[in-house]
Amino acid sequence: MSQYTQFSRLLDLVLKMVDGHEYTSQELCDMAGTTRRNLYYYYDFFEQYGFYLNKNGRKYRLDPRSPFFQQIAGTVSFSDSEAAYLYKLTGAVEHGNAFTESIRNKLRRFYDLQMLTDERLRTRYVQNVNALQEAMDRKRMVILKNYSSPHSRSVSDRIVEPFMLLNDNSDVRCYELASHMNKTFKLSRVEEVRICNDVCWSHEYMHKPLFTDLFLFSGEVRLHVCLRLGQLARNVLVEEYPKALANLQQEDETHWLLGIDVASYVGIGRFVLGLAEDIEVIESDAFKDYLHEKVLKMKF
Numbered sequence: 001m002s003q004y005t006q007f008s009r010l011l012d013l014v015l016k017m018v019d020g021h022e023y024t025s026q027e028l029c030d031m032a033g034t035t036r037r038n039l040y041y042y043y044d045f046f047e048q049y050g051f052y053l054n055k056n057g058r059k060y061r062l063d064p065r066s067p068f069f070q071q072i073a074g075t076v077s078f079s080d081s082e083a084a085y086l087y088k089l090t091g092a093v094e095h096g097n098a099f100t101e102s103i104r105n106k107l108r109r110f111y112d113l114q115m116l117t118d119e120r121l122r123t124r125y126v127q128n129v130n131a132l133q134e135a136m137d138r139k140r141m142v143i144l145k146n147y148s149s150p151h152s153r154s155v156s157d158r159i160v161e162p163f164m165l166l167n168d169n170s171d172v173r174c175y176e177l178a179s180h181m182n183k184t185f186k187l188s189r190v191e192e193v194r195i196c197n198d199v200c201w202s203h204e205y206m207h208k209p210l211f212t213d214l215f216l217f218s219g220e221v222r223l224h225v226c227l228r229l230g231q232l233a234r235n236v237l238v239e240e241y242p243k244a245l246a247n248l249q250q251e252d253e254t255h256w257l258l259g260i261d262v263a264s265y266v267g268i269g270r271f272v273l274g275l276a277e278d279i280e281v282i283e284s285d286a287f288k289d290y291l292h293e294k295v296l297k298m299k300f
Helices: 003-016 025-032 036-048 067-076 080-090 098-110 119-138 231-240 242-247 265-274 285-297
Strands: 053-056 059-062 140-149 154-166 171-176 181-186 192-200 223-229 248-250 256-262 279-283
Touching (some): 003 025, 003 036, 025 036, 036 053, 119 192, 154 181, 223 231, 223 265, 223 285, 231 242, 242 248, 242 256, 256 265, 265 285, 279 285
Antiparallel strands (some): 140 154, 140 192, 154 171, 171 181, 223 256, 223 279
16 A cells, blocks of 8 residues: 555545544445554544543544644634534524524534533533632642543543633643652543542642743643744744744844743744745754754655
């Protein structure tokens, strides 16, 4: 099989797995014209390169909110909170309006709105948020019952110390005792939150908030980068990431300084390498080393 054919099948598979439906492995094999063995290689590839692979029973789909898709969508996509707000607004429009129903269907298709569209899930969500808020106020551990993880493809109880609600209360930042790590858990994947009334936090010194940078990468560590941008680089940056304006300082008529913290060099690295002739890296040495390594690995 040629490399072109492999790429073509992989891209076709990505498009199919974000069409709003879920498919079994056999259905995906038939649509992609590949074997079950190759399909599992594709699954591994997706997870290694920042796709969220969701499994529901025997069916799979790719989460449209995966970092890869968010990088492509840039500033034209809505956050889950924005999508939920629009969904609520359209609900106030007269019933039967075809244009409104089209918008609501698209929002349901591309965003996680089950908490708004399923009353049972909505009730469970409210109960879980209240339990987490109480646990944080009292500094108590909780058990996230039957948490469904798309990464490990497992359902298990997680014993955690919750310390921050995120994304309009759709996620919770916790310290997990089993892994000794801070992690972000989605409330839509939690069956029930049980407060351990007699167990106080014991790792508060390890709690670290999650930082999301301009390029939508998240992490606990902040890496400082300073760039000198020419006119083209400045314009592209502002068009794709309008929030960057707050971090830009004009140096002269044709140059701007950008000083920001990032959670990963991947996002800003793509930006710099794409406009290398119009960008000078001032800080940091670690970022320069990262770029140098990337250039050495390029094949021309």
